[in-house]
Amino acid sequence: MAWVYLVIAGIFEVGFATSLKLSENFSNWPYTIGFFVCAAISFGLLVVAIKHIPLGTAYAVWTGIGAFGTVLVGILFFGDPATVGRIVFLVLLIGSIIGLKLVSPDERKPTQVKEAS
DSSP states (O other), X not given: OHHHHHHHHHHHHHHHHHHHHHTTTTTSHHHHHHHHHHHHHHHHHHXXXXXXXXXXXXXXXXXXXXXXXXXXXXXXXXOOOOOHHHHHHHHHHHHHHHHHHHHSOOOOSOOOOOOOO
C-alpha cells in the first residue's frame, strides 16, 4: 500500500508544480490555494510512504513521478517543446522509477527514527 501512497504523492507533486505556475507568483488565489492543498497532500503521503519504503528510493520515485508529470503537463498544456531528446529521457526516467520499484525490498514494518546518543 505504501507504493500506492507514493504514486499518489507524486501525482499531487505534479499538481502543486502546475498550480505554482498558474498562481502567477501567488497572486491568483484559486491556484495559490491549489498549490498549498496539493503540496500538503503530496508531502503527507510521502511521509506515510517513507515509513515502509527506504527514504532514498521513496524520494527518488516521488521526484521522478513529479518531474515526469510536470514535463508532460508542460508539453500538453503550456507549449513546452516535445523534442526527441526530451521524450527519450522521459522514457529513461520512467524506466528508472520502475527499476527502483523492482529492486527495492518488499514493504517493511514502519521505521522509527533512531535518537542520537
